[in-house]
Amino acid sequence: MRPDGSPAGLREALVAGWSELALYVGVGVVYVAVGVAFPEFLFTWVVAAGFLVLCAVVLPALARRLR
DSSP: OOTTSOOSSHHHHHHHHHHHHHHHHHHHHHHHHHHHHOGGGGSOHHHHHHHHHIIIIIHHHHHHHHO
16 A cells, blocks of 8 residues: 555555445345345435445444444
8 A cells, every 4th residue: 555545556456446346235235135124115215325325434434443
């Protein structure tokens, strides 16, 4: 990692991209599973946007901070 926060090489950049993709895919899978269990949860896009922000932004930031 460079001092400006950018990846030092191609391998680091690819790993960061794959881990971010895995995070969003995981959030999507959990959202669909919750929607299957509780169909009324899927009725509003505001809930979906909030769920995405919570699971893909807030929880990872909190986990990094606690580590």
